[in-house]
Amino acid sequence: xxxxxxxxxxxxxxxxxxxxxxxxxxxxxxxxxxxxxxxxxxxxxxxxxxxxxxxxxxxxxxxxxxxxxxxxxxxxxxxxxxxxxxxxxxxxxxxxxxxxxxxxxxxxxxxxxxxxxxxxxxxxxxxxxxxxxxxxxxxxxxxxxxxxxxxxxxxxxxxxxxxxxxxxxxxxxxxxxxxxxxxxxxxxxxxxxxxxxxxxxxxxxxxxxxxxxxxxxxxxxxxxxxxxxxxxxxxxxxxxxxxxxxxxxxxxxxxxxxxxxxxxxxxxxxxxxxxxxxxxxxxxxxxxxxxxxxxxxxxxxxxxxxxxxxxxxxxxxxxxxxxxxxxxxxxxxxxxxxxxxx
Amino acid sequence: xxxxxxxxxxxxxxxxxxxxxxxxxxxxxxxxxxxxxxxxxxxxxxxxxxxxxxxxxxxxxxxxxxxxxxxxxxxxxxxxxxxxxxxxxxxxxxxxxxxxxxxxxxxxxxxxxxxxxxxxxxxxxxxxxxxxxxxxxxxxxxxxxxxxxxxxxxxxxxxxxxxxxxxxxxxxxxxxxxxxxxxxxxxxxxxxxxxxxxxxxxxxxxxxxxxxxxxxxxxxxxxxxxxxxxxxxxxxxxxxxxxxxxxxxxxxxxxxxxxxxxxxxxxxxxxxxxxxxxxxxxxxxxxxxxxxxxxxxxxxxxxxxxxxxxxxxxxxxxxxxxxxxxxxxxxxxxxxxxxxxxxxxxxxxxxxxx
Numbered sequence: 203x204x205x206x207x208x209x210x211x212x213x214x215x216x217x218x219x220x221x222x223x224x225x226x227x228x229x230x231x232x233x234x235x236x237x238x239x240x241x242x243x244x245x246x247x248x249x250x251x252x253x254x255x256x257x258x259x260x261x262x263x264x265x266x267x268x269x270x271x272x273x274x275x276x277x278x279x280x281x282x283x284x285x286x287x288x289x290x291x292x293x294x295x296x297x298x299x300x301x302x303x304x305x306x307x308x309x310x311x312x313x314x315x316x317x318x319x320x321x322x323x324x325x326x327x328x329x330x331x332x333x334x335x336x337x338x339x340x341x342x343x344x345x346x347x348x349x350x351x352x353x354x355x356x357x358x359x360x361x362x363x364x365x366x367x368x369x370x371x372x373x374x375x376x377x378x379x380x381x382x383x384x385x386x387x388x389x390x391x392x393x394x395x396x397x398x399x400x401x402x403x404x405x406x407x408x409x410x411x412x413x414x415x416x417x418x419x420x421x422x423x424x425x426x427x428x429x430x431x432x433x434x435x436x437x438x439x440x441x442x443x444x445x446x447x448x449x450x451x452x453x454x455x456x457x458x459x460x461x462x463x464x465x466x467x468x469x470x471x472x473x474x475x476x477x478x479x480x481x482x483x484x485x486x487x488x489x490x491x492x493x494x495x496x497x498x499x500x501x502x503x504x505x506x507x508x509x510x511x512x513x514x515x516x517x518x519x520x521x522x523x524x525x526x527x528x529x530x531x532x533x534x535x536x537x538x539x540x541x542x543x544x
Numbered sequence: 545x546x547x548x549x550x551x552x553x554x555x556x557x558x559x560x561x562x563x564x565x566x567x568x569x570x571x572x573x574x575x576x577x578x579x580x581x582x583x584x585x586x587x588x589x590x591x592x593x594x595x596x597x598x599x600x601x602x603x604x605x606x607x608x609x610x611x612x613x614x615x616x617x618x619x620x621x622x623x624x625x626x627x628x629x630x631x632x633x634x635x636x637x638x639x640x641x642x643x644x645x646x647x648x649x650x651x652x653x654x655x656x657x658x659x660x661x662x663x664x665x666x667x668x669x670x671x672x673x674x675x676x677x678x679x680x681x682x683x684x685x686x687x688x689x690x691x692x693x694x695x696x697x698x699x700x701x702x703x704x705x706x707x708x709x710x711x712x713x714x715x716x717x718x719x720x721x722x723x724x725x726x727x728x729x730x731x732x733x734x735x736x737x738x739x740x741x742x743x744x745x746x747x748x749x750x751x752x753x754x755x756x757x758x759x760x761x762x763x764x765x766x767x768x769x770x771x772x773x774x775x776x777x778x779x780x781x782x783x784x785x786x787x788x789x790x791x792x793x794x795x796x797x798x799x800x801x802x803x804x805x806x807x808x809x810x811x812x813x814x815x816x817x818x819x820x821x822x823x824x825x826x827x828x829x830x831x832x833x834x835x836x837x838x839x840x841x842x843x844x845x846x847x848x849x850x851x852x853x854x855x856x857x858x859x860x861x862x863x864x865x866x867x868x869x870x871x872x873x874x875x876x877x878x879x880x881x882x883x884x885x886x887x888x889x890x891x892x893x894x895x896x897x898x
Contacts, residue, residue, distance in 0.1 A: 207582055
């Protein structure tokens with residue numbers, strides 16, 4: 203990437219942490235197959251199991267950890283292999299869930315993008331994310347309400363894990379590349395293996411395929427990283443949003459609890475594509491909605507689900523900040539935005 | 545430690561490692577699906593890698609990246625939604641288990657005592673998918689893919705070839721409609737594989753979401769894994785002949801030293817980087833514990849530890865006892881002749897001492 207780029211798209215993916223790079227580089231020296239019975243294989247196996255324990259400890263997770271190729275796969279396992287007949291998913295889930303849930307019950311959200319715990323449907327499996335990837339809105343505590351329904355809660359925590367405490371969910375999907383590990387590694391955390399059907403193969407029969415030990419070591423290292431930067435992120439963002447409001451901009455989901463790293467905004471009357479192009483010309487990387495859906499001209503289903511018009515939805519852009527984001531970075535974006543207001 | 549388990553996984557080529565490091569670094573981390581400048585740079589790296597991987601696959605098709613060969617095989621079988629599928633008796637569990645789990649009627653094609661599927665194996669009418677591997681992972685036998693693919697097409701079926709053990713080593717399988725490969729068997733990283741599809745072959749996706757890989761396989765791609773896979777594939781292509789000659793030299797060394805062993809599976813129709821051998825009465829667990837600094841296996845890594853006799857060896861007609869008297873030695877690019885010979889002599893001595 204050119205050094206001049208101001209990267210404000212950390213929700214799409216965030217730089218790989220130096221400690222993680224080192225852990226992966228070290229892991230690449232241990233290239234044996236963790237399923238092999240010989241000494242090299244057993245060494246790899248021991249490292250794999252140790253990484254699993256580190257992940258549990260870093261996330262304070264008492265259950266099992268199944269390593270996957272990413273959050274999309276973790277969600278697919280959790281959603282489709284759950285022992286459930288009736289499934290329901292919120293209307294603001296990532297497309298990794300909504301595409302699986304096309305025939306299932308939809309759980310509506312309020313204008314701030316939140317699920318109402320008192321309005322949950324009857325279902326065996328309820329998928330509600332922890333943090334929305336486009337707006338940063340954090341869902342309220344749902345554990346008790348979901349248990350009262352006799353349901354199992356699958357929480358997509360791709361954007362929250364490593365930043366917030368995990369919710370009180372039965373299954374949790376995480377993604378390495380949102381927290382300083384590379385894309386290509388994730389995990390499904392399950393309270394116990396009884397919640398899902400086995401598939402055979404590795405990971406105690408719950409995920410077939412040779413384990414990618416270097417990336418697994420990277421994931422464990424990323425989860426152990428210091429989180430104190432999030433305080434600084436909250437301060438920066440609050441300043442950015444004050445400035446944005448001053449120029450007539452709107453903060454989407456304002457009033458809801460939001461993660462400090464992701465914000466969705468609109469400048470009324472300015473199409474988000476225009477914002478993106480002007481930012482790109484100024485060497486600033488931001489996005490409209492999720493990276494996955496970028497390039498499509500459809501308005502974001504998340505913003506529409508929050509009761510916005512298509513016209514408003516087309517004006518929403520996302521700014522997401524990371525460890526190294528500075529006030530100057532955000533000031534440069536504000537300058538671009540001011541230019542568009544005139 | 546001398547590593548003789550190249551079928552379980554291969555060492556990571558320094559060139560592949562080097563190609564990965566930039567994309568793990570501070571300048572190369574962007575999401576290849578983001579439209580901004582850094583995203584486009586990552587996407588370009590993925591495109592280059594895709595071309596490099598395509599270089600060891602047949603012409604006239606498309607390469608989709610997956611998390612490994614297991615996922616590629618699952619995508620091929622489940623994505624086609626076959627009603628009747630024929631598989632060889634010696635397929636990897638990724639094919640056998642997926643075929644059984646997908647709800648199709650499964651016909652098993654038997655193999656000869658040499659470990660080869662007969663090229664004229666009968667394929668039942670109504671079969672819509674035939675899956676036969678290119679090179680067997682336990683015994684290294686090379687299957688007559690072109691003939692079997694033609695037979696599959698004769699009954700209107702598509703042909704899937706698990707080329708995990710053959711890719712980058714022997715010519716790409718001919719006549720297949722889908723080919724699954726893995727990076728970590730060709731000196732690339734773990735965590736990435738690919739499914740090649742002949743143009744026109746349509747599949748339903750397995751993983752839904754962001755719609756990456758043309759909608760076939762959602763999930764953010766790892767530019768580092770793609771780059772490592774691409775570099776490994778390009779290197780295999782460059783070293784094709786040299787790697788092959790090296791393996792032949794190692795094979796000759798092994799055949800000269802391991803004279804008191806019986807080879808499981810054909811000697812000739814075989815990738816010569818695989819030596820699966822047996823001796824009556826051999827206690828493999830004891831052999832492994834006597835030779836802790838030689839890494840070899842008693843079958844596939846995936847099934848190791850299960851205690852069951854190998855389904856591949858029993859398919860050759862070996863009894864359970866003979867199957868359990870067998871070991872697998874795998875070698876390749878980084879195996880050095882002298883230490884290889886030394887290790888084989890020690891294997892002989894340890895087996896003699898039992």
